[in-house]
Amino acid sequence: MKIIKRDKLKDLLNSFAKNAQTLAPVKENDTIKFLPWKGQGEIDLSQNALLPPKDLLFPQTEVMYRYTDGGVQGEITDVAAAAERQVIFGIRPCDVRSLTMMDDVFMTKGYEDDYYKSKRENTILISLGCNEPQPTCFCTSMGIDMMEADGADIVMYDLGEKLALEPKTDAGEQLLNDVDVLEDGAAEKPVAKECQLKADAEGLAEKLAQMFHHSYWEDLSRTCIGCGTCTYLCPTCHCFDIRRKNIGEEGFQFRCWDSCMFSEYTRMAGGHNPRPSKKERVRNRFLHKLQYFPERYGKVACVGCGRCVGKCPVNIDITRIIGELREVSVDE
Amino acid sequence: MINVQQLRDRAKELLESGEVKYVFGWRKGTFWYQSPPVIISKAEDADKLIWDEFCLNNLSKYLLDYKNLDGKIAIFVKGCDSRGVNRLIQDQQVKRESVVLIGLPCPGMKDPQLAREMGESKLNEVPKIEKCAQCLTPNPVEYDELMGDEVAAGLAVEERFVRVQDLESKSADEKYEFWQQQYDKCIRCFACRNVCPACNCRECCFDQSEPEWLGKRVVTAENQFFALTRAMHVAGRCIECGECERVCPMDIPIMSLNKKIIKDINGLFGEYDAGVNVEDKPPLGRFDENDPEEFM
Ligand code: SF4
Ligand code: SF4
Ligand code: SF4
Ligand code: SF4
Ligand code: SF4
Numbered sequence: 001m002k003i004i005k006r007d008k009l010k011d012l013l014n015s016f017a018k019n020a021q022t023l024a025p026v027k028e029n030d031t032i033k034f035l036p037w038k039g040q041g042e043i044d045l046s047q048n049a050l051l052p053p054k055d056l057l058f059p060q061t062e063v064m065y066r067y068t069d070g071g072v073q074g075e076i077t078d079v080a081a082a083a084e085r086q087v088i089f090g091i092r093p094c095d096v097r098s099l100t101m102m103d104d105v106f107m108t109k110g111y112e113d114d115y116y117k118s119k120r121e122n123t124i125l126i127s128l129g130c131n132e133p134q135p136t137c138f139c140t141s142m143g144i145d146m147m148e149a150d151g152a153d154i155v156m157y158d159l160g161e162k163l164a165l166e167p168k169t170d171a172g173e174q175l176l177n178d179v180d181v182l183e184d185g186a187a188e189k190p191v192a193k194e195c196q197l198k199a200d201a202e203g204l205a206e207k208l209a210q211m212f213h214h215s216y217w218e219d220l221s222r223t224c225i226g227c228g229t230c231t232y233l234c235p236t237c238h239c240f241d242i243r244r245k246n247i248g249e250e251g252f253q254f255r256c257w258d259s260c261m262f263s264e265y266t267r268m269a270g271g272h273n274p275r276p277s278k279k280e281r282v283r284n285r286f287l288h289k290l291q292y293f294p295e296r297y298g299k300v301a302c303v304g305c306g307r308c309v310g311k312c313p314v315n316i317d318i319t320r321i322i323g324e325l326r327e328v329s330v331d332e
Numbered sequence: 333m334i335n336v337q338q339l340r341d342r343a344k345e346l347l348e349s350g351e352v353k354y355v356f357g358w359r360k361g362t363f364w365y366q367s368p369p370v371i372i373s374k375a376e377d378a379d380k381l382i383w384d385e386f387c388l389n390n391l392s393k394y395l396l397d398y399k400n401l402d403g404k405i406a407i408f409v410k411g412c413d414s415r416g417v418n419r420l421i422q423d424q425q426v427k428r429e430s431v432v433l434i435g436l437p438c439p440g441m442k443d444p445q446l447a448r449e450m451g452e453s454k455l456n457e458v459p460k461i462e463k464c465a466q467c468l469t470p471n472p473v474e475y476d477e478l479m480g481d482e483v484a485a486g487l488a489v490e491e492r493f494v495r496v497q498d499l500e501s502k503s504a505d506e507k508y509e510f511w512q513q514q515y516d517k518c519i520r521c522f523a524c525r526n527v528c529p530a531c532n533c534r535e536c537c538f539d540q541s542e543p544e545w546l547g548k549r550v551v552t553a554e555n556q557f558f559a560l561t562r563a564m565h566v567a568g569r570c571i572e573c574g575e576c577e578r579v580c581p582m583d584i585p586i587m588s589l590n591k592k593i594i595k596d597i598n599g600l601f602g603e604y605d606a607g608v609n610v611e612d613k614p615p616l617g618r619f620d621e622n623d624p625e626e627f628m
Contacts, residue, residue, distance in 0.1 A: 029517060030583055050581070051519070060519065061549045135363060135448065197362075222371040223394070227523035229581050243548050256548050262522070264539050278397070313523055313579035314389060315361040315368035 002165045002176055003185035009163070013037045013089060015179035020085040020124070023056055025049045034088065045158065047134055048092045048305065052235035054102060056088060057119045058257075060232075064115065064242070066252040078252075080114040083122045087175065090128045090156070094139040094303040096149040098235035099125070104297045105238050115255075124171055127152035128163075131190050136306030138197040138319055144303060146192040159187055197309070199319040200326065201290055201300045208291040210330050212283070220321065221282035223314045228259035230308035230316070231285065236293075236301045239265070260284045286321060334436060334480040336383050339408065342434060342479075344378040346406045352432055353403035356394055358387040365447035369394070383408075385442040388461065390573045392416025392529045395426045405431050410438035411469035412573035415607030416529035418474055419571050422610055425532050435475030437483045440464035463574025463587070466492065473608050493595050495588045511589075515555040517582040524576035524586055530566040530606075537561070563589045568597050568616040571607035600624060 004012050014037075016022040022037040027044040033051045035041065065079040099120075106116035127149035133139070139146060149155055153172030157164045164187040167173040176182060231237040241258040245251055258265055261282070266275045275281050293301035302318060309317050343355045359370035359380045367386035371394060372378060391413050398405055409417060414433060420426040443461040450458055459465070471482045502510065525531045525538070538546045538558065546561070547554045563586075570590045577586040598604060601615040601623060 029513060031517060061551060222397075223369045225393070225523065225526040225579075227526045227579070228519070228521035229523050229579075232519050232521050233581060241548060243544075245547065245549070254549060256550060259521075262539070264541065267541075309362065311581045313527060315366050317362045320362060 001184070001186055002167075002182040003159075003187065004163050004165070004182055006161055006163065008181055009043055010039070011181045012179060013043070014039055015181055016087045016089065016175070019178065020087045022087045022089060023053070024089040034091075037089075043090075045090055045128060048095070048130075048137075048307075050233065050307070050311075052098065052233060052305070052307065053088055053091050053095050054098065054235050054238070056086065057099065057123065058102060058106070058116055058238060058240075061254060061256045062115060064253045064255055066250065068250045069246070070249075080118060083119040085122045085124075086119070087124045087126065089126045091125055091149075091152070092130060092305070093127055093144050093146055093149040093152075094137075094142075094305040095235050096125055096127050096151050097139075097142075097144055097303045098305070100151050101236045101293075101297070101299065101301055101303075102238060104299075109296075124154070124175055125149075125152040126154040126156055126165070126172075128156045129158060129190065130192060131158050132193045133195045134306060134310070135196055136310040137304060138195050138199050138306060138309075139304035140195045141197075141199045141319075142201070142300065142302060142304040146195075147189055157187065157189055159190065162187070195304075197304075197306065197319050199304070199322040201302070201322050204300075204322065204325060205291045205294040207330060208287060208325065209295075211325070211328075212287070214328070214330070216325070216328055217283040218279045220286075220316070220324075221278040224261070224278050224282050224316055225314060226261050226263065226278055226281065227313065228257075228261055229311050229313065231259040231261055232257060233307040233311055234302075235305055235307070236289070236303060260288070282316075286318070286325075289318070290322070290325070334383055336381070338479055339383050339434075339436075340378045340381050342477075343372070343381055343406065344375045346432065347373070347375040347378065351404065352406040353401060354398065354405045355381075356391040356405065356407040357381040358383065358389065358391075358408075360384075361386075363444075363448070364452050365442070365444040381408075383436065385439075385455070385458070386444055386447070388441045388444070388463075388578060390416050390527070390529060390575045392420060393527060393532075395420055395431065396532055399425065401430070406434060407431055408434050408436055409472045409475060410436055411467060411471055411473065412438075412571065412575075414472040414474045415469060415571040416573060418607040418610045419529045419569060420532060422607070422614070423530075423532055423569070428610075433472065433475040433477075435472030435478040437472070437478070437480050438464075438467075438470040439483055440467065440470060461574075461578065463578055466572070466574065466587075468492065468572065468605065469608060474610065493591055495585070496592045496595050499588055499592055511559070512552060512556070514584045515559045516552055517584060518550070518555045518559070519582060520550050520555065520558065521581060523579040523581065524584075525562060527575045527579045528566065529571060529573070529575075530569045531562070559586075559589070563593060566590065567593045568604065568614040569606050570594065572605075 017037050023034040024037045026035045026041040032044045032049045066077045068075045106113040129147035153169045155166045239258045240255045242255045267273045289301040346352045358367045361368045369389045440460040441464045442458040447458045604615050
């Protein structure tokens with residue numbers, strides 16, 4: 001185990017940044033987000049970043065390739081360039097788990113997404129255990145240990161004045177050996193405070209499979225304003241759209257996040273929309289998380305990070321909904 | 333504060349008698365500092381209704397979801413909600429006779445973020461949320477019935493444009509830099525548009541893909557185009573409810589932009605408060621021979 005004093009944190013990040021793009025939670029314009037570490041900025045480990053780190057592997061806007069317009073002579077360039085090495089520092093256990101779900105989507109079931117995969121394989125994760133959850137956190141209900149993080153290369157504990165780093169993979173070990181600002185040491189793992197919010201989604205998928213036409217969805221969706229807040233802030237939501245941008249004789253293909261809460265998400269050429277109202281869209285969001293994803297990948301697509309609970313403008317709270325879904329009778 | 337039971341009884345009555353099909357109000361949320369909207373259709377659900385220091389949401393926008401309803405809707409209105417309803421009536425989205433407005437003079441709602449930090453025991457000390465500290469019309473401007481007594485208008489008019497003065501004191505480059513930084517944070521969730529009673533087009537230009545007015549890339553240029561288009565589109569029609577800024581997950585100071593435009597319009601075309609009087613045509617929606625024509 002390695003130890004670093006909190007006031008030496010910048011030195012540690014500087015050392016990482018010499019060899020790899022290093023991303024750390026920084027407070028900028030009142031918002032905590034993962035930003036490339038350039039030697040300055042206010043590292044903020046007080047609570048999880050508002051924007052999920054999925055953006056670092058699956059950017060909100062990403063150019064896929066460029067082309068020139070010349071008929072058969074047209075050229076295609078810059079297809080999925082190999083990603084640079086990156087270190088994500090201070091990622092929380094819930095978000096580490098969310099990346100394993102991104103892995104399921106982008107790298108399993110017979111299709112590998114080169115854009116994601118190349119970044120993922122060049123990413124080292126240093127997690128930070130949560131000593132005290134936010135009121136909106138319910139990760140423990142989703143089977144997450146707030147201190148540990150399966151899938152992280154290095155697990156870090158917050159000891160107040162100090163931070164302890166414990167390598168879990170060879171890559172993690174290597175990374176720590178390459179820097180000289182760390183001291184050897186031992187420390188006791190802090191004991192996390194309990195999450196106040198709870199939800200039990202165990203076994204709900206089977207019940208939901210019979211609830212597609214239930215009146216619950218209509219009631220639930222009435223106050224939703226159909227914004228993208230819940231899906232864009234969610235570390236497990238992964239929908240995207242592909243578009244093209246032409247500038248004169250050339251252009252590029254890009255992809256960008258999309259949200260099932262938007263009306264045009266399912267709108268087809270010709271104008272038909274199979275999810276014409278909020279009811280179908282809200283239902284899709286919850287069924288995707290609580291039924292379709294478990295059916296396909298064997299896990300609930302929610303890690304209990306609480307971002308949607310905290311930021312939904314009308315308090316459509318997934319923990320309350322899981323509870324209500326558990327209660328309602330299938331035959332209305 | 334008005335007795336919650338009064339609200340519930342009235343809602344129950346209206347639903348039981350069949351006078352209205354739905355009632356829009358607020359319910360208690362997940363945390364003690366949240367009172368989100370609720371839409372009820374059954375008399376027995378009236379007990380979900382509450383009225384406390386956190387009924388922040390403007391309810392008027394939901395009327396758009398019920399445009400084709402055969403029947404009436406009762407809606408509890410604070411000052412801002414009533415102006416929102418007027419907005420929709422003026423924009424010919426809603427008919428006055430299809431709504432029953434139950435007015436609630438509003439003491440100003442508290443800031444949930446600060447409430448969360450300060451704790452429930454300090455509830456009385458929690459300050460008003462900025463949108464309410466900036467409110468000119470806490471009393472409903474339009475209603476069929478009123479509960480409780482009118483409150484004193486809170487804001488001194490000179491405080492209204494404090495933020496605008498800050499903005500105006502910047503140089504053009506500084507302004508550009510400020511807004512670029514702010515709108516670079518935008519994730520284009522459209523919460524600001526979706527909550528806004530002035531954003532009531534049947535199909536929003538930002539949702540159209542043929543032609544694609546707004547590119548889907550979340551980059552500086554597209555974000556700025558989005559911000560400016562929306563700000564200009566609500567110019568002269570914005571009711572200053574502050575909902576756009578409140579719901580923005582990225583804390584973008586959208587009201588600074590809206591207030592700047594309101595101030596300019598007031599200067600150019602005379603004082604105008606959108607949604608206060610349903611008969612007064614919006615300044616950019618009417619013509620007057622004395623309007624300045626500086627650009628011609
Ligand atoms: S659904 Fe909400 S709580 Fe669950 S992972 Fe997504 S943002 Fe977090
Ligand atoms: S659930 Fe909340 S955050 Fe999600 S689209 Fe609806 S209003 Fe927006
Ligand atoms: S804006 Fe005015 S009327 Fe609306 S909630 Fe705030 S104080 Fe009340
Ligand atoms: S622009 Fe903002 S303040 Fe103005 S009406 Fe819309 S939501 Fe309210
Ligand atoms: S609410 Fe904020 S982040 Fe969302 S689109 Fe509007 S300005 Fe952008």
